[in-house]
Amino acid sequence: MIMGDMDFKGGPNKEGIIDIGYSIVPSYQSKGYATEMDKAMVGWGLSRLNVKKVIATCDTDNFAFKRVLKKMDFI
Structure with a gap:
């Protein structure tokens, strides 16, 4: 998958x-996957x-991407 x-x-x-x-397949958008992926990648990159x-x-x-960026305190 x-x-x-x-x-x-x-x-x-x-x-x-x-x-x-990043990009998320439309059927998986708005489920928090991008935020979880972002947390993992940022943590890995920093460490x-x-x-x-x-x-x-x-x-x-790109409002969906902006929502993720806000959740992650990028903006």
Whole structure:
């Protein structure tokens, strides 16, 4: 079963900042999976990749992604 994917967009830059991105299959959206995936990836990146900060960007009309970012205190 594949619910979606999440990845870091390259490695951390010189300042230790890394960008995260993900997508969720529509039938699995609005069930909290993206938030759980985000928690796991951010935790892993901060503890194992010498990452100091994780950032994320999204389209202004991507309200689902914005909800996840708000839950994770990105915005």
